[in-house]
Amino acid sequence: MKQxxxxxxxxxxxxxxxxRFLTQTAFEESDLKCKLDFVKDGTEAIDHLTAIFETNDxxxxxxxxxxxxxxxxxxxxxxxxxxVKNSESxxxxxxxxxxxxKSPEHVKRSYDLGANxxxxxxxxxxxxxxxxxxxxxxxxxxxTVI
Amino acid sequence: xSKPVPWLLVAxxxxxxxxxxxxxxxxxxxxxxxxxxxxxxxxxxxxxxxxKIISTLKDIxxxxxxxxxxxxxxxxxxxxxxxxxxxxxxxxxxxxxxPTAPQQAGIVKINSLAFTKIAALDSVLQIVKTRDDxxxxxxxxxxxxxxxxxxxxxxxxxxxxxxxxNLQNDLNDxxxxxxxxxxxxxxxxxxxxxxxxxxxxxxxxxxxxxxxKYERKLEQQVxxxxxxxxxxxxxSFVLSHHLQEPLRKLGTFTDKLQLNHSDxxxxxxxxxxxxxxxxxxxxxxxxEGIHTIANLQKQHQDLWKSxxxxxxxxxxxxxxxxxxxxxxxxxxxxxxxxxxxxxxxQLVLLFKQLLDNSLTFVNPDKxxxxxxxxxxxxxxxxxxxxxxxxxxxxLNISLADNGIGFSSDFTDKVFEIFQKLEQNEEDEGLGLGLxxxxxxxxxxxxxxxxxxxxxxxxxxxxxxxxx
Numbered sequence: 001m002k003q004x005x006x007x008x009x010x011x012x013x014x015x016x017x018x019x020r021f022l023t024q025t026a027f028e029e030s031d032l033k034c035k036l037d038f039v040k041d042g043t044e045a046i047d048h049l050t051a052i053f054e055t056n057d058x059x060x061x062x063x064x065x066x067x068x069x070x071x072x073x074x075x076x077x078x079x080x081x082x083x084v085k086n087s088e089s090x091x092x093x094x095x096x097x098x099x100x101x102k103s104p105e106h107v108k109r110s111y112d113l114g115a116n117x118x119x120x121x122x123x124x125x126x127x128x129x130x131x132x133x134x135x136x137x138x139x140x141x142x143x144t145v146i
Numbered sequence: 147x148s149k150p151v152p153w154l155l156v157a158x159x160x161x162x163x164x165x166x167x168x169x170x171x172x173x174x175x176x177x178x179x180x181x182x183x184x185x186x187x188x189x190x191x192x193x194x195x196x197x198k199i200i201s202t203l204k205d206i207x208x209x210x211x212x213x214x215x216x217x218x219x220x221x222x223x224x225x226x227x228x229x230x231x232x233x234x235x236x237x238x239x240x241x242x243x244x245p246t247a248p249q250q251a252g253i254v255k256i257n258s259l260a261f262t263k264i265a266a267l268d269s270v271l272q273i274v275k276t277r278d279d280x281x282x283x284x285x286x287x288x289x290x291x292x293x294x295x296x297x298x299x300x301x302x303x304x305x306x307x308x309x310x311x312n313l314q315n316d317l318n319d320x321x322x323x324x325x326x327x328x329x330x331x332x333x334x335x336x337x338x339x340x341x342x343x344x345x346x347x348x349x350x351x352x353x354x355x356x357x358x359k360y361e362r363k364l365e366q367q368v369x370x371x372x373x374x375x376x377x378x379x380x381x382s383f384v385l386s387h388h389l390q391e392p393l394r395k396l397g398t399f400t401d402k403l404q405l406n407h408s409d410x411x412x413x414x415x416x417x418x419x420x421x422x423x424x425x426x427x428x429x430x431x432x433x434e435g436i437h438t439i440a441n442l443q444k445q446h447q448d449l450w451k452s453x454x455x456x457x458x459x460x461x462x463x464x465x466x467x468x469x470x471x472x473x474x475x476x477x478x479x480x481x482x483x484x485x486x487x488x489x490x491x492q493l494v495l496l497f498k499q500l501l502d503n504s505l506t507f508v509n510p511d512k513x514x515x516x517x518x519x520x521x522x523x524x525x526x527x528x529x530x531x532x533x534x535x536x537x538x539x540x541l542n543i544s545l546a547d548n549g550i551g552f553s554s555d556f557t558d559k560v561f562e563i564f565q566k567l568e569q570n571e572e573d574e575g576l577g578l579g580l581x582x583x584x585x586x587x588x589x590x591x592x593x594x595x596x597x598x599x600x601x602x603x604x605x606x607x608x609x610x611x612x613x
Contacts, residue, residue: 016396100391123394125401
């Protein structure tokens with residue numbers, strides 16, 4: 001994000017209320033200039049993204065980054081991942097899989113479907129703070145995204 | 147079917163002996179029958195020959211008689227030809243009867259009588275031809291004498307024929323006797339053959355049915371086992387995944403409470419929060435360990451890859467580089483590491499666990515020293531190995547450390563799940579490491595044993611079959 005006046009937008013797709021709350025507080029506490037939006041499941045995520053793309057309103061742009069949980073009702077993370085990465089208009093958005101699992105099969109399947117990163121949710125709050133800072137530092141400041 | 151060899155042996159020997167017996171009996175009877183037929187033919191020949199001689203003699207005599215009455219030399223024709231033939235016929239008869247046979251004496255007599263008779267007829271002819279006087283007393287005398295000789299000859303030949311006929315009757319009895327025995331042998335053979343084939347067929351059907359039954363049972367068991375395995379795998383996944391989420395949150399919230407509200411909590415509360423955090427981490431690790439064990443499936447041997455033990459240790463050392471340095475440990479690995487076949491990931495995990503144990507339970511007074519040695523042993527050199535594996539060649543990989551060790555009473559117990567010998571709950575030992583090792587070794591059809599002495603160190607020996 002080098003455009004200055006625009007805020008770095010992150011969409012978090014997670015059905016777990018606690019995880020949404022913890023991630024939100026972690027982002028707030030780590031003092032990152034990010035705007036965090038939440039959707040509660042895969043279907044909602046796809047609807048949300050499609051709606052933004054179709055209205056094509058500059059005040060309401062597509063997110064710069066997606067944090068995606070895998071184990072969700074209705075549409076799971078892989079289905080969302082596959083749809084995003086198969087969509088002409090959405091596939092440029094980096095998708096970070098953010099889940100409880102650390103099973104090698106899950107990691108492989110995610111990268112196969114085009115995930116840009118796979119992060120296992122930490123079991124301490126300080127661990128979560130570290131991860132949020134690294135995500136912010138890397139995707140907001142180091143890497144260039146659209 | 148517990149002892150298939152004796153059963154098969156009996157099933158082979160009994161019919162074999164019976165077949166040989168029937169064969170010998172049948173061959174003997176048959177050759178006796180043939181002999182009787184030959185002998186019978188022979189007696190028939192003797193009879194015919196004897197009858198021929200009588201008839202020839204009659205021809206000769208009637209020829210001579212005719213000539214005496216009519217004086218026509220055409221009557222002499224049967225005399226001339228008969229005289230020529232009779233010598234040959236007598237010789238044939240003689241040759242038909244063996245010199246030792248009881249009939250031989252009669253044959254000699256017949257021979258001499260026939261010649262005497264012919265000589266008498268010759269004399270009659272001589273007189274009739276030269277003197278032309280058929281009424282001569284000499285002729286009458288000779289003819290009378292000739293009749294007596296003829297009667298004697300006839301009697302002798304009839305006697306011979308009767309004797310031969312008696313012999314023929316005896317031979318007929320023999321023929322009947324032996325032909326009935328040949329028939330008996332044939333019947334026995336047919337009946338025995340039918341019974342034997344029926345028994346063999348029945349036995350084959352029974353065996354085949356049993357085989358099919360066993361196969362079905364085995365198939366069913368394999369299917370059941372697969373289903374159970376799948377269920378267990380699913381269960382372990384669900385268990386670990388669904389337990390892991392609340393545990394992680396428990397840890398995170400406890401941590402957050404400590405971090406964000408440190409001003410509001412006193413010493414005691416802080417202690418308790420630390421304990422809660424520690425336990426949630428421990429449960430989380432346990433669940434992860436159980437999941438790991440449950441997921442350590444035995445891979446089919448066809449999927450095993452060949453790789454060097456060196457590559458396994460390279461991977462292990464890379465992962466533990468930091469811990470080795472922090473503990474200033476010396477790792478002494480055999481310079482000559484062989485190739486082996488198996489699941490690479492599982493073997494890496496195995497040696498990671500073992501190295502982790504050695505680096506965790508170190509002797510505080512000594513510099514940690516871990517020695518890895520590899521040799522080759524035969525199954526029968528490994529204590530307590532199943533008999534079926536006695537001849538298998540094994541790779542013996544031993545890992546010796548100079549750590550705190552444990553009492554030799556526990557050498558078997560350490561491989562059981564959740565067996566913790568250290569009571570220190572702060573350390574990382576959860577009692578899963580060696581259970582994981584055991585499972586991996588069993589997945590490779592191998593053996594794992596521990597030797598240890600408190601304070602002196604531990605040796606873990608792993609035996610992996612060489613394929």
